[in-house]
Amino acid sequence: MEQRKKVAFYTLGCKLNFSETSTIARSFESEGFDRVDFTESADIYVINTCSVTENADKRFKSIVKQARKVNEDAFIAAVGCYAQLKPEELAAVEGVDLVLGATEKFKITDYLNDLSKNDFGEVHSCEIQEADFYVGSYSIGDRTRAFLKVQDGCDYKCTYCTIPLARGISRSDTLENVLKNAAEIAAQDIKEIVLTGVNIGDYGKGEFGNKKHEHTFYELVEALDTVEGIERLRISSIEPNLLKNETIDFVAQSKAFVPHFHIPLQSGSNEILGLMRRRYRRELYTDRVTRIKEVMPHACIGVDVIVGFPGETDEHFLETYHFLNELDISYLHVFTYSERDNTLAADMEGVVSKKVRAKRSKMLRGLSAKKRRAFYESQLNTERVVLFEGENKEGYIHGFTENYVKVKAPWDPSLVNTLHRVKLTSIDEDGMVRFEFMDEKMMTA
Structure with a gap:
């Protein structure tokens, strides 16, 4: 009897990538592959890439090396955001055999008729305009929690971001399919679902560039709250301008949704927010935090911030620092700005030196530790x-x-x-x- 082939996965980046890796892994299992850990010998290694930071690009090469160390003859495939943005660059990395873009990654098993090594990686990637259909996915692995993808792509044009180039236009799963996936997760004794996507507050836009919202994010939240067997539902990250009062108020009295929000800020300076082309100003952000704390005083609020954006002076940075220091939030995710090809920010004036970026990042990480500690202390004896x-x-x-x-x-x-x-x-x-x-x-x- 022919021995079953083994496949291993490595995921870089966000919760959305984890949910998609899990779905791709299930497609391998249905084709008769056995999934093994990335540290074990496998016939195929699949690396799901990320392009949000410079560091993710560098890590890819070291992960390929890691796989080749375990099995030099293994077939190595790269999928994900970096594979869509820089397919030729990944294909040129020694040991890489196959690179699949945004629309091809979910059909990876169709490209594996021949697992012999290639001298140069074979590339199958579409023009990003072709990524106009939706593939639902969810992750199961950690028994306590699953990441459920409800939306993909983004129509926002933030000047630092490559995600619209890597994932295409905003589009969503149907409400019916999200509820079906949630019920499947519940049936596997998983207690918590984390909703994920690129811009989940934009949920409801259909396929093929249809901008009409079939359902709103609020209707999604309302419907998911009725799914039997799920103890907890968590909203992963949502833009402040898309987090409406009705959603906040619903979570406050919800059966399953937990009092935890992660809301990207990126800068506490309105001038920098303008340069970033963000769709709100700091006053709206304050309003969202105030509303959450009014109806859920014990809520946890996480914040994304970027330091060292072009044009960010010491005054702008201190504006951000003091704004966050005074805000009733619980922790920060601090990102050091890194130039990405094909973004407007990469050509902007006022480049901040790497040394200054690192110093600002360290200051905000220190503030985050202080905020988390204060939040934890506020929860003692409850x-x-x-x-x-x-x-x-x-x-x-x-x-x-x-x-x-x-x-x-x-x-x-x-x-x-x-x-x-x-x-x-x-x-x-x-x-x-x-x-x-x-x-x-x-x-x-």
């Missing part, structure tokens, strides 16, 4: 529900409360993928929170 994760990290099990406080306890396998009511008691040296069990099951255990 009762929360924790969903425990599946990994044993140095003798501890970790979990997250509904409002995204990370907790730890001595490893206990019976806790994996279970929800428990706890009282948050203290913050450990590593910044994680200790707790006492408050539910009966644990009292009697």
Whole structure:
């Protein structure tokens, strides 16, 4: 009997990439492949790439090396955003055999008739205008949480961003299909779904460039709240101008949606927001944060910020720093601006030196640590529900409360993928929170 071929996956970048890798992996399994870990010997290694930062480009080469070290004769395929933007560049990396663009990646098994090594990577990538259809996906792997893709592409023209070039126009899954996927996830005893996409607040635009919204993001949230078997629903990242009061108010009284929002800001200076072509100003951002905290005082709010954008002076940066310092938010994701080909920002004047970018990034990371600590302290002596994760990290099990406080306890396998009511008691040296069990099951255990 012929031995089954083995495939391994490596995902760079965002939650959306993870959901798509998972879907691509299931297509391999249905074709008779066995999935193995990326550190193991496989016949095919698939690397799902990202192009958001310069670093992601460099990491690709080291991941290819890693795969070749395990099996020099393996077939290596690159898919994802970087594969769409710079296919020839990836194809030229030693050891890469196949590069698939935005529309081809979901049909990868169709390109694998011959697994012999190529001298130069074979490229199949479309013009991005052709990426006008929608492929739904969701990730399953970590038993406690699944990433469910509801939307793809973006119609915004932010001057620093290559995502519209890598993923095409904004388009969405049908409400019916999202609910079907959510029910499939629930059937596998997964307790939490994280909604993901490129610009999920824009949910509802149909395929083929149809700009009419079939449904709104609010209607999506409302419908998902009724799915049986899902304990928690989390909105991953949503633009401030698309996060409406009706959605915030619905989450506040929802059965399953948790009080955790991640809202990109990018800059606290209106002048820089204008140069970035963002679709809001800082006043609107303040308004969104204020509204959330009014109806959910215990909500966790995460913020994306870019430092070192062209034209960002010390005054602009300090404007951002002070704006964030005074805002009632919980943590930051800090990105150091990096020039990307074919973006307007790459040709802008006022380039900020790498050294200054690094200094500003360090200052904001320090502010993030301070904000997270203050948020965790505000949650001490409150009762929360924790969903425990599946990994044993140095003798501890970790979990997250509904409002995204990370907790730890001595490893206990019976806790994996279970929800428990706890009282948050203290913050450990590593910044994680200790707790006492408050539910009966644990009292009697």
